[in-house]
Amino acid sequence: VPVSLPGPTLGVVGGGQLGRMLAEAAAPLGVETVVLDPTPDPPAAPVARESITAAFDDPDGVAALAARADVLTFEIELADPDLLERVADEAGVPVHPRPETLRTIEDKLVQKRTYADAGIPVPPFRRIDGPDDLRAATEEFGRVMLKARTGGYDGRGNLPVGGSDDLDPAAALEAVGAGKGGAMAEAFVPFERELSVVGVVGDGERDALPPTETVHREEILRETLVPARADPAVHESALSVAGAVLDELSGRGVYGIELFETPDGDVLVNEVAPRPHNSGHWSIEGAVASQFEQHVRGVLGWPLGSTALRCPTATANVLGDVDVSPEARLDGVEDVLSAPGAHLHWYGKREVRPLRKMGHLTVTADGMAGSDETAPEAVLARARELRDGLTFGDGTA
């Protein structure tokens, strides 16, 4: 397929940090980015060509985005698949990944069923329509993760149930917001390690970034490490399971595929995001082509880039550690700037909130040269240590 520059304009539903890093990756490729976000001046705005302020489900807003763009994509699952499909048809602009993928993924029960029906290994799960279903699930599985079927994000909408300190089933369903779209419960699987694979889908080609080891706490990603400290056979299984997942989803771009590695070395699918994923941010410095560049290439139908790992790489998320503050101010940044091989990524969010993703930092082993500690463990330890030195001020100093 011949490619000429300047490239098409990419319209992105969502203007958060993923949209920002997409715009940063698109510019060198000769691709301009227009984002749509309900927040005025969202994180992507300073580096995007234009930012349209509208709700994700605002027909006029999405139509305005399509009018400005040659290809549409999204950086958030809250994008509205029906609206995207209709507007794209009317404007004659393709959407990738395909809206049907969004429909499959936005409902966690439908998503899990899709994988299970295809014979892809997933933890046992049940549909939960009321307190009785939840009671039955905890009797069957013991501890479960109760999840709202729709609208959850970053651990919101998820609640562990089945321990000694539990809410009663009705209150638990209320707490996850199951009233809106229903709920599901998933058996807790004891896992050795959490992994993620960023799958990359182009025009008639497919690839994946090397499996990433992910560390969560309170359902929120804290750190990543590549290469993952798992056996080669587990790496193989992770890539193979990720490929099977991609077979069930349609449309080009990157997909963040969250996995569990069991103590037996089996790999189960947790959840999939049809967009660049927090677990793939290491690829900006650690892979030949980043997940954001791959998403741009894939969505446009351009040849995919190389997924080769440049060197062991770790990231640590910088999360809000204070209560609501009128203005976000991150202190202690000088230590990150001084650390060889450390790279800072600030998302430009104005307000800090508890556990909100405000930025991340990346440490590459080749940048640590001079220190002899370039084993993956050392890279991860350095990333953690640097992140832990950062604190949010109260914006008053």
Place this chain on the structure above:
Amino acid sequence: VPVSLPGPTLGVVGGGQLGRMLAEAAAPLGVETVVLDPTPDPPAAPVARESITAAFDDPDGVAALAARADVLTFEIELADPDLLERVADEAGVPVHPRPETLRTIEDKLVQKRTYADAGIPVPPFRRIDGPDDLRAATEEFGRVMLKARTGGYDGRGNLPVGGSDDLDPAAALEAVGAGKGGAMAEAFVPFERELSVVGVVGDGERDALPPTETVHREEILRETLVPARADPAVHESALSVAGAVLDELSGRGVYGIELFETPDGDVLVNEVAPRPHNSGHWSIEGAVASQFEQHVRGVLGWPLGSTALRCPTATANVLGDVDVSPEARLDGVEDVLSAPGAHLHWYGKREVRPLRKMGHLTVTADGMAGSDETAPEAVLARARELRDGLTFGDGTA
């Protein structure tokens, strides 16, 4: 020095490709960029927070830039040092590099004298005030490079004199535009190789990127290769001469220092640019911190990043190869996108002109893994081959 985010806003005089790549590097660091350029919607505009349209010497324009910025810098030597100094004083905003550096550098005769007076090796040169001076210089040195003292850029304002096919001296002076600010003539030195060093100046610290081998044709940079294929002693001399140059200039940021390596292995200073330099573009993928990131850090007085080389890296400039065309369109890009380890940088210029810098591409050895040809020569050959496959269409197809 404590550093907090969000960072200061950087005001940049000039919004060309260097401003664009500065903005791309500043965003992840939490630094927003405002540029000033006489061209509406210049290359930096799509990725900058704001673009002010004004001449470089427009007092109101530069005052508006200072009002929007916390620190001022420039990406073009045509910035006006007196105006920058006055506006910065009035607005209480620092400028880096310092305006006096711009004054030293904007006049090529003053610049050369500064180095020569400091004992830094430079090719022999003479001040040229008229045809008689030029005749005397060619008698003394044989072939010389005649240069307008001010206003030259990318080979414009330079003319070789002293061969058989020469203009007469008066016409040569007319051709380089010597009427405005006078001229100088520099002896042609036979050189083994051209090199460049990007010097990096921070707050009380100084460093340099590894010496870069540069290949020019018709006075315009075509390719770069790192590591330069020169003896270790020459690398040492290049870094040492670059350090001596930095001693003569003041203010933080990066400096592109062009050098000649003589057949005896001596290193002479050609010219210096007090800004990110075309010869340092390889550092985006090939160094731990790019020259653009280093410039942002340096200008802000933040700790400098690591200058370590990640792997052998080459760049090839994509220059306009057609006559004026209403719209630039680069064809054949699919082959660059498909080449493992190749990275594309499009500058977003609307119009293609002969030999205009429209973009560049970078090839890193680690991205070529799989091929066994990761010697520097192979990386350079790949970069050239990929660049040579690109052509500008006439914008009508």
